[in-house]
């Protein structure tokens with residue numbers, strides 16, 4: 001039987017990191033400067049700790065300076081804002097990322113608003129979200145950026161294609177829809193109130209699932225030959241990770257599909273490094 005091309009996000013991310021590493025080395029050699037990524041972690045959420053450690057490790061691997069600021073769970077909002085003001089003012093800091101979620105006593109929106117938009121490598125500051133919505137250059141959230149690179153790795157041209165995004169979060173659904181629109185797709189954004197999700201998905205030449213519901217997207221929701229990007233990361237009761245798409249069914253219908261794990265996930269961190277370099281160039285030339 002025919003089977004979809006399985007998009008290797010791990011390999012794509014490794015080659016993207018290698019490319020960024022070469023650029024970092026060139027900047028170091030020519031100008032004696034080292035792009036710097038600063039990650040701020042408040043509290044000791046175990047998943048967040050793992051994410052921060054892997055961001056630190058991968059940044060260091062490509063020769064970036066990477067600093068994790070680990071603050072205690074009791075850190076007040078004012079203390080966190082003071083930390084951000086310090087990083088905003090430090091010229092050697094190119095990228096600032098506040099690891100989410102924050103403890104409940106801290107207002108996440110106020111914290112994101114306090115990051116210098118020029119250093120906002122997560123692309124979540126309203127200035128960057130507004131730039132993206134206006135089709136202007138800015139820093140773009142990492143998971144949407146990584147998803148687009150994977151789409152482009154299998155489709156030479158996106159112009160005129162039907163794209164359906166399931167999910168409308170600020171972090172994934174909305175920004176990836178904006179990027180698809182910029183690439184001249186005809187974009188539909190579906191969500192929990194969408195009336196006939198199956199029929200909507202079936203129209204998609206490019207289907208992006210960013211929901212957080214294991215196996216929501218069934219094989220018969222997929223147009224034969226479609227490119228399917230599964231952003232979902234869901235932990236099953238047995239501890240295994242799975243996506244928002246029923247992979248076993250979808251792989252028989254799609255033209256290309258990302259696996260979970262090993263699809264979008266690795267691209268997200270690689271794009272964080274990409275954004276740090278983008279921020280470096282925008283600020284320091």
Ligand code: NDP
Nearest residue numbers: 143167168169172191192210211212231232233264265268
């Ligand atoms: P959110 O919970 O913020 O958003 C989920 C979206 O899915 C909402 O817009 C919601 O609709 C919609 N939705 C929920 N249930 C349904 C349904 N039954 N039918 C249709 N739409 C539905 O999640 P995120 O966008 O932050 O993340 C989505 C997934 O991606 C998660 O699994 C997350 O773990 C994963 N993720 C993966 C990353 C990676 O690096 N690969 C990075 C970030 C996230 P409504 O707005 O109407 O409530």
